Amino acid sequence: MANSKTPSGKPRIGVYVCHCGTNIAGVVDVEDVANWSAEELKDIGVVLSRDNKFMCSSQGQELIESDIKEFGLNRVVVAACSPHLHEKTFRGACERAGMNPFFCEMASIREQVSWVTKDKKKATEKSKSMVAGAVNRVVYHEALEPIKVPINPTTLIVGGGIAGIQAALEIANTGHEVYLVEREPSIGGHMAQFDKTFPTLDCSACILTPRMSEVGMHPNINLLTWSEVENVDGFVGNFDVTIRKKSRCVIEEDCTGCGICVQKCPITVIDDEFGVGIGTRKAIYTPFDQAIPNYPVLDKENCTYFIKGTCRACEKFCATNAIDFEQQDEIINVTVGNIILATGYDLFDARKMPNYGYGRYPNVFTSMEFERLCNAAGPTNGEIVLRDGVTAPKSVAIVHCVGSRDKNHNNYCSAICCMQSLKFAHIVYERTGAEIHNFYIDIRTTAKNYDEFYQRVLDEGTLFVRGKVAEITDVPQNEAEEGKLIVQAEDTLAGLQRRIPVDMVILSVGLEPKGDSDEVAHQFGISCSSNGWFTEKHPKLDPVSTMTEGIFIAGCATGPKDIPASVSQGSAAAARVISYIEMGELELEPVRASVIEEICSGCKICNDLCPYNAIIFIEDKQVTEINEALCQGCGTCVAACPAGAIVGTGFSNEQILAQIEGLMMDFSVPEVV
Amino acid sequence: MTGKPKFAMYWAASCGGCEIATLNMHEKILDFDANFKVVFWPVAMDAKYKDVEAMEDGEILVTLFNGGIRNSENEHIAKLLRKKSQILVSFGSCAIEGGIPGLANLTEMHHFFDTVYTTVSTDNTNNHRPQVEYDMPEGKITIPEFKPVLQTLDQVVDVDYYMPGCPPETHQIAAVIDVLISVVKGEAVLPPKGSFLGVGNSTVCDECGRTRNLKKITEFKRIQDIKKIDPDLCLIEQGILCNGPATASGCESKCPSVNAPCAGCYGPAIGVKDFGARMITAIASVIDAEDPDEIERIMDGIIDPAGTFYRFGLANSMMRTGKASWNGK
């Protein structure tokens, strides 16, 4: 019925069916598909059709190029792998031969056919439909020109853990400006909480703090701690970011970081943040001694002055008058070209497994509590004692996989807990000589020097019980269990139930996505997996990019990993950003949505839907408009617009319907029953 | 051509509203009569099919055809009028989209007959069904044969123009008649074949005076369940399913202006291929819930989805285009 656009020029289509070695040809009769296309799709405009061993090889690409020139092709269909993989390759070949690259269409007969269809006959038929769909569609393709955007050389990094720190330094060292936004009073992330790091047992602070101070002093890094990103607008090359710098009640320019205010503050509270409830801090505090930056933060909820209106001890003693009780939050607007999200992880809440007694039995600790306990800069100066603060444990149980690899909680492996549990076993052995039991499901020590570390811990005499712990209880069944915590587990190697009485239990809780990862993903226009980790553009080939151009991800924000992997990702994301900055300008896929003004009724149905905030309403005309540079061509609004007023380049009604018609084409010879 | 150009109007499976809307032109009908000779219009004047059959091909200048193709008689006359007319206009929702009678396409024919011939009020103790042929002492008698689905006019014959509405608004019909008269007088040219006549470019919302905001639907309500409808706020925002957003403009937003949701009688707007699918995706896009159970609960508030979103367009929807599968040739 509606407006059917006639294709520009009479189509002369070349069809190329790829064998992909045996990947496709092993299941699909590629020669038959090629011959069939030449014969049956002639009327639509197919002038030649070939099959070829590897279309993506230089020889395959040259074939397309020479055919375009020799046979005057104006459309190309490549039936091969997913366009995610090789669309660029084949578009490139077309472009080299002088054709607009957007006249090239792919039919994914590998991912969508040969890899998922066993029956050879059906796979061949299905490939024919896919080719027919692509041929029918490509007729309606239009010449498109890529959109060019300039890249602002400043970068925003969100999250100052080791991954964010690494990325910030890499970029800043190339001479480009970085804004590093960290939610907590200091950068450092989880690594700052540890005593030692596996497998080398370096002191965590010793390797981390030099990096932290480098960040603090770097002329190209604008460090904004105790800050949060409030709003992000814009698109790759040109993001407008609003940052809220929360009030510290301390004037940074005047503070020398002497710490006298902290000393003089009369209020001591449990440190639930950095100290995970083990240890204390003052109402004005820096989370740890080597904090960067080292100006303190005033905790208004616990400060006597804010509660009762008197005290002001800190203000009195501050030599430089740096305390400002009236200080307000500050709103900072910056424009950046690229953004790296390195927001890290949270830990599984051990209370969700009441059978392990965390929160009920004082001597059941979480892994992070233990990190603080054994930390030389922690509340006990690194002495390993029970919750009473004095008694050294004589026996310790370390439980792996708490909340990980567990249908009821997180089905994934948290990747670091095996090594972290082995690290704890070693530390306990070294400092207490206690008897140690590690309860594990499988030991996963795959990275460099990890298994060697495992051997070392075995040699030290740690006992390993293979089996998931069923329960931790303080109800004794015999004298030996009296006054102890009893760890009950099935020893799957010995094939028996064990009850092991111990003084202390450490739960190696799993890693979880940040509690606000969904909101952060939404704010930056990226997506999360069903588990909540940020989704990569490609899990193998592009692990630090996202589907949104200009937004990169690094570290544990994309999934559990150890420090070396987090650092590598920080560097990788930085490299991606630096290459964009060096390019100065980026070509974007011109697959975009636009509104036909006369058709739009201004119903506003689409107005709140764009994941990239590309949709704006023009009040005086009462119509909707789409910002071309912001739009990523996702198609959400195209589908939603009830008036059909939004068209997606590359996804027009004509193209989609033609493709469906091709796919539905009935060419099978009826089976004889 | 000698004499005044000839005009015909026919009703197939329809209610007669289209004819009334046309006759509602009042004195305009005199203008019309001055310029056309009505040769066939069963509602307005007596005529026999055989008179039409006797005409030359293309003898009628323009035929307004309303109603869908429900039985063999409808089909026969559609084909006949196509042959005899230079311009065939698919007139009104039923001819274009199937309209209300097209909703019967949701069930199979025998269910349809069961419903009609076994209702409580029907005295049909022997459970008879109509027969296409019946031998009487006087000879064989026949009645038109029911078709398994109702088809739109353009699924059966080639159509030149479309004029939507249930029925088309009288002022729009009058305007189209004016254009036709100018064409006959040589003062204007016909629009391109396939055009929609008597409609605007946009949707009913475009002509609706209600204020629109971002839409976040948490509940669907029926108008009878609402105490007071806000006369100034978009009905969708009040939880009332209004088809205005996908419906072609042209009616001056008649229903929403009297607190009734747009039923969608003007059919799909220019850019819309499948009316119901469009409305469903649009509405689904603005449901304000994440939790699947909550979404389910909200959706359950749509009492009659087919009757709401496909009230007029079922026979013309992509689900039932009546198009035979493509064979590549």
Ligand SMILES: Cc1cc2nc3c(=O)[nH]c(=O)nc-3n(C[C@H](O)[C@H](O)[C@H](O)COP(=O)(O)OP(=O)(O)OC[C@H]3O[C@@H](n4cnc5c(N)ncnc54)[C@H](O)[C@@H]3O)c2cc1C
């Ligand atoms: C108990 C334990 C022991 C471990 N021991 C070792 C070890 O010995 N060796 C090893 O290799 N690995 C170890 N790991 C793993 C290690 O912690 C991680 O690999 C590493 O910390 C990941 O760094 P990151 O920068 O990605 O994340 P994080 O360290 O979590 O840093 C993220 C930072 O981002 C900030 N942030 C989060 N959201 C926002 C926001 N919206 N806005 C602003 N800032 C935000 C956070 O405050 C934090 O500072 C251990 C893990 C655990 C749980």
Ligand code: SF4
């Ligand atoms: S297609 Fe529409 S919803 Fe998607 S990015 Fe573009 S404007 Fe936004």
Ligand code: SF4
């Ligand atoms: S949904 Fe379509 S008609 Fe409604 S405001 Fe958006 S673009 Fe306009």
Ligand code: SF4
């Ligand atoms: S949806 Fe209905 S009530 Fe709302 S603006 Fe459109 S026509 Fe008017």
